[in-house]
Amino acid sequence: MNAAPADQIRLLDLQAIDSKLDQLAHRRRSLPEHxxxxxxxxxxxxxxxLVVAAEAQQSDTARELTKAEGDVEQVRARAARNQQRLDSGAITSPKDLENLQHEIGSLAKRQGDLEEVVLEIMERQETARTRVEELSARLEHSTVVLKEAEARRDAAFGEIDGEAEKVQRDREAVAAVIPADLLKLYAKLRDTQGGVGAARLYQRRCEGCRTEFSITELNAIKAEPKDKVVRCENCSRILVRTADSGV
Incomplete structure (x- = not known):
C-alpha cells in the first residue's frame, strides 16, 4: 500500500488522539466511585x-402480644365473674363454694402466668422496635452514601465525557483528511494490536513494540519509496517515517 508521507504522519496524530480517547474510556471505567x-x-x-426481616419480627411480636393480652383479659373476666358469684352469696353448697374458690385461685395463678408471658413479649417487642429503628437509621444513612457516590460518579462522567467529545471532534477532523484505505488498515491494526495501529520509527526503534532495528533493516526501510506504507516486521503496525527517523 502507498500513501503520501504527510498522510502517514497524520496517522501519528490520529493515534495520539485515539490513545487519548482510550485513556478517557479507561478512566471512565476505572473510577473509584464504581x-x-x-x-x-x-x-x-x-x-x-434486614429492615424487612426486623419489621416482620416486630409485626409477629405485636400479634403475639395482642393474643397474650387477650388471653389475660379472658382469664381476668372469668375470675371477676366467679368472684361476683362468690360475693353474691347465691352459692350455698359447701362443695360448690370450695370448687368456686379453687377455680378462682387457679384463675389467679393462670392470670399471673399469662401476665408474665405478656411482660416477656413486651420486652421482645421493645427489642424488635429498637432494632427496626436502628436498622432503618442505618438504611437511611446507606441511601445517602449511595446517592453521594452516584453523584460523584456522574460528575466525573460529565467531566470525562465532555473532554471525550472535544477529543472526538479533533479525531473526526484528522480522520477526514486521511485516505480511506490507509484509515481502514490503521483501524484494523488498532483492533488487533492493543489499540496501537501506527507507530513512529525513532532512533532505530519501533515505538509501538520497542523493537530495535539493525543497520541492515534500517537500510532496507530507507530504500523503500517515501510513499510506501512500511510495516514493522515484529508487531505488524504501520511504521511511520518522520524527519527524525534517520531513514
Missing part, C-alpha cells in the same frame, strides 16, 4: 433485607 457504588449498593440491599 467500587464505592458497588459496596454501597450491596450494603443498602443487605440493610433493606
Amino acid at each position: 467500587a464505592e457504588i458497588d459496596k454501597a449498593t450491596a450494603d443498602h440491599t443487605a440493610l433493606k433485607d
Whole structure:
C-alpha cells in the first residue's frame, strides 16, 4: 500500500488522539466511585433485607402480644365473674363454694402466668422496635452514601465525557483528511494490536513494540519509496517515517 508521507504522519496524530480517547474510556471505567457504588449498593440491599426481616419480627411480636393480652383479659373476666358469684352469696353448697374458690385461685395463678408471658413479649417487642429503628437509621444513612457516590460518579462522567467529545471532534477532523484505505488498515491494526495501529520509527526503534532495528533493516526501510506504507516486521503496525527517523 502507498500513501503520501504527510498522510502517514497524520496517522501519528490520529493515534495520539485515539490513545487519548482510550485513556478517557479507561478512566471512565476505572473510577473509584464504581467500587464505592458497588459496596454501597450491596450494603443498602443487605440493610433493606434486614429492615424487612426486623419489621416482620416486630409485626409477629405485636400479634403475639395482642393474643397474650387477650388471653389475660379472658382469664381476668372469668375470675371477676366467679368472684361476683362468690360475693353474691347465691352459692350455698359447701362443695360448690370450695370448687368456686379453687377455680378462682387457679384463675389467679393462670392470670399471673399469662401476665408474665405478656411482660416477656413486651420486652421482645421493645427489642424488635429498637432494632427496626436502628436498622432503618442505618438504611437511611446507606441511601445517602449511595446517592453521594452516584453523584460523584456522574460528575466525573460529565467531566470525562465532555473532554471525550472535544477529543472526538479533533479525531473526526484528522480522520477526514486521511485516505480511506490507509484509515481502514490503521483501524484494523488498532483492533488487533492493543489499540496501537501506527507507530513512529525513532532512533532505530519501533515505538509501538520497542523493537530495535539493525543497520541492515534500517537500510532496507530507507530504500523503500517515501510513499510506501512500511510495516514493522515484529508487531505488524504501520511504521511511520518522520524527519527524525534517520531513514
